[in-house]
Amino acid sequence: MAVIPVALAGRAYEVHVGRGLIENLGEIAAPFMRKERIAVVADAGAWAAHGRRIERSLGEAGRSIAVFEVPPGEDSKSWRSLAALVDWLLDQGIERGDHVFAVGGGVVGDLTGFASAILKRGCGFVQVPTTLLAQVDSSVGGKTAINTKAGKNLVGAFHQPSLVVADLATLDTLPARELRAGYAEVLKYGVLGDRAFFDWLATNGVGVIKLREEPLEHAVATSVAMKAAIVAEDERETTGRRALLNLGHTFGHALEAETGFTDRLLHGEAVALGMVLAARYSARSGLIAQDDAEVVAGAVAQSGLPASTRALGLKCDGRKLVGHMLHDKKMDAGTLPFILLRSIGEAFVARDVALDDVAQFLDEELAR
CATH class of the missing domain: 3.40.50.1970 (Rossmann fold)
Structure with a gap:
């Protein structure tokens, strides 16, 4: 324990x-x-x-x-x-x-x-x-x-x-689908702040999803410890540190809204796909290499989680998804912060993202 x-x-x-x-x-x-x-x-x-x-x-x-x-x-x-x-x-x-x-x-x-x-x-x-x-x-x-x-x-x-x-x-x-959805949040901790944990999950993630006791306890305890440290530093999300926990959520919540917040897309699945989109947008913005973005996408796909918007069969465009983002509780003074990547294991809060560019990016992703 x-x-x-x-x-x-x-x-x-x-x-x-x-x-x-x-x-x-x-x-x-x-x-x-x-x-x-x-x-x-x-x-x-x-x-x-x-x-x-x-x-x-x-x-x-x-x-x-x-x-x-x-x-x-x-x-x-x-x-x-x-x-x-x-x-x-x-x-x-x-x-x-x-x-x-x-x-x-x-x-x-x-x-x-x-x-x-x-x-x-x-x-x-x-x-x-x-x-x-x-x-x-x-x-x-x-x-x-x-x-x-x-x-x-x-x-x-x-x-x-x-x-x-x-x-x-x-x-x-738990059904296997719910376990995988929960695993998305475990993977998130590695992507946002701990490359060593991300690499450990590449080897041990299957054991976590299959509920093998040692890797499962390590994964849960490590995730909780990372969140506890961030919460202790920024309890009410005022300094920006806690905002890093929203990696994948801005894109993910928009996808959830478009699918009606139903079991068509579970929250963890939305976060997983949102992380892929955040990584790919980071690459598109020249922050990380495209290969690194695809490493994140591969880790998501390997876990049995959605790594492509096409699988959702959405009948919308990027501008409509951005419209959902405008209702995000993180909106501040008319701007919406995005959690992007400087590398796998190093996320940051970007406050200067142009929503028109996000809409264009999402159009490209919807057509992939």
Whole structure:
């Protein structure tokens, strides 16, 4: 097992990574369970797969559970779901000193975290992520949000969890496609800031995707440690350091919007393809060699993730995709920062990218 600290001033917390941790959840999370009855918000599928283990572990710690089940999918990150959850938490008598447990992937983590941020002006929450994507990315760092008609994650708050318990055994029940989508975020850490990790994944990535214990734990712990270091340096994305975590996301969110935020393109798949586009745009802009961009594309394709826009069968042009980008929450004073590459393992924030040029580039990619 690995324990990674997220070192925020006055609000440090730990991320526990290992196999079989749910069996010890009652012990690990004991400091955050001050009442006999614990409120749990859970993805319906995750609860069906892991609920009994959680109930048993918390029961052995002398706790009972009240469960609010959330339907799978991005539709649950809505005003309606948020209102229903907040009303339920109030009915449960949740107080500011209590902790709500979030069990599931990024949707449940975002929804629960945002509800916890606004309930009585802020109560605590504990993350129990059950997808690879949530374990290496969304459960750490305190970004919480819901979606609106205008776009994804446009309404939310920074609200750090008090504890993250990433049980690698929960990944055993994930479909292969979801595992690969989560792996995209693992690969992202190598591309944006650690060439040695990127090269390690070239050899060991198959073992990660096949859930072999040693490479899986190393990949998750390394990803979490990289994110923890960035979050500690730039918690609210004000200096630009945390913005590097958005590598692949500006292009990816536009693709998600064009495909209706449906399972036609999972978030991790969008990030993977977005990384390819960021690398190719970096090459087109003379920042990196075209060969390096294709190394990134090859790593994505080798993982079974989409590396070409043509595979999506989109019926749009580059200008329409850029139009989706204009709703991005990272827009600032009318400009949109892009995360580009100076090399594999060295990303940076580019604030002078011409959107007309991006639209032309995307037209070229759509025609590849």
